[in-house]
Amino acid sequence: MRRWALVIGASGDIGAAVAAQLAADGWSLYLHYHKNAQRVATACAELAAAYPKQDFLSLQYDLTDGGHLDELVGQLFAVDAVIFAAGQTYYHLFKATTQAELSALAAVHLLTPMALVAKLQDKLAVSGHGRVIFIGSVYGGSGSAMEVAYSTVKGGQSAFVHAYAKEVASLGITANVVAPGAVATKMNRSFDAATLSAVEADIPAGRFAKPADVRYFVRMLLDPAADYLTGQTLYVTGGWLQ
Numbered sequence: 703m704r705r706w707a708l709v710i711g712a713s714g715d716i717g718a719a720v721a722a723q724l725a726a727d728g729w730s731l732y733l734h735y736h737k738n739a740q741r742v743a744t745a746c747a748e749l750a751a752a753y754p755k756q757d758f759l760s761l762q763y764d765l766t767d768g769g770h771l772d773e774l775v776g777q778l779f780a781v782d783a784v785i786f787a788a789g790q791t792y793y794h795l796f797k798a799t800t801q802a803e804l805s806a807l808a809a810v811h812l813l814t815p816m817a818l819v820a821k822l823q824d825k826l827a828v829s830g831h832g833r834v835i836f837i838g839s840v841y842g843g844s845g846s847a848m849e850v851a852y853s854t855v856k857g858g859q860s861a862f863v864h865a866y867a868k869e870v871a872s873l874g875i876t877a878n879v880v881a882p883g884a885v886a887t888k889m890n891r892s893f894d895a896a897t898l899s900a901v902e903a904d905i906p907a908g909r910f911a912k913p914a915d916v917r918y919f920v921r922m923l924l925d926p927a928a929d930y931l932t933g934q935t936l937y938v939t940g941g942w943l944q
């Protein structure tokens with residue numbers, strides 16, 4: 703039977719890696735993007751050529767918007783899994799954080815995803831093995847100076863799945879967070895080489911994660927045999943900060 707996953711942030715580095723793996727595993731995909739239409743259009747074309755029996759559809763949505771979710775969900779057929787791999791951060795002291803930054807972080811990482819999950823619940827329940835997966839962050843557990851607001855919303859993702867998992871376990875839906883440490887993606891490109899080297903030196907595994915290190919655990923959670931793991935935050939950090 704055809705399985706459908708919605709990858710929120712499929713135009714990002716972790717989301718793109720997840721989408722490529724799921725396509726190889728036989729999933730049909732809704733690939734969401736915000737601004738990078740080109741990356742998702744290219745991925746849809748390449749995946750359709752490689753896996754002609756599956757479907758690959760693109761979706762544009764700004765998670766800071768929070769409205770029009772019924773229109774978004776109305777574009778979807780079945781949804782067996784939703785993976786939230788979108789996000790941004792701001793790097794400065796908390797006292798310099800603006801109201802606009804707080805609102806954007808809350809909307810993108812937490813509030814709009816929560817509202818979307820509520821609207822997807824009936825579709826996920828039909829699946830029998832429905833999956834809600836957030837790409838969280840080790841900072842959601844440990845906290846980080848200079849990224850206080852980001853750490854807070856990442857912790858909120860974990861708090862959400864811990865509670866929501868209990869409400870939907872009887873529907874066959876699991877909800878979990880895969881929480882990476884530092885991943886080599888474009889999200890970290892604004893840091894200079896010295897800062898990146900200092901972080902790397904602090905990671906017991908001796909290197910940044912690759913997107914593939916993160917998607918491995920997403921894939922594991924999507925397996926129907928993973929039905930009994932729910933409400934958890936899996937820290938994928940190379941031993942960093944935990």
Ligand SMILES: NC(=O)c1ccc[n+]([C@@H]2O[C@H](COP(=O)([O-])OP(=O)(O)OC[C@H]3O[C@@H](n4cnc5c(N)ncnc54)[C@H](OP(=O)(O)O)[C@@H]3O)[C@@H](O)[C@H]2O)c1
Nearest residue numbers: 711713714715716735736737738764765788789885887889
């Ligand atoms: N990289 C790390 O070190 C790291 C560590 C821990 C956790 N994470 C988490 O992993 C997730 C993926 O990050 P990444 O490293 O893959 O980052 P990335 O390559 O920069 O991708 C970010 C993604 O978020 C989307 N996005 C940003 N703002 C959006 C908005 N307003 N509405 C909708 N989508 C929006 C982007 O869409 P467009 O490109 O289409 O605009 C893109 O798909 C994030 O939740 C991040 O917090 C990352």
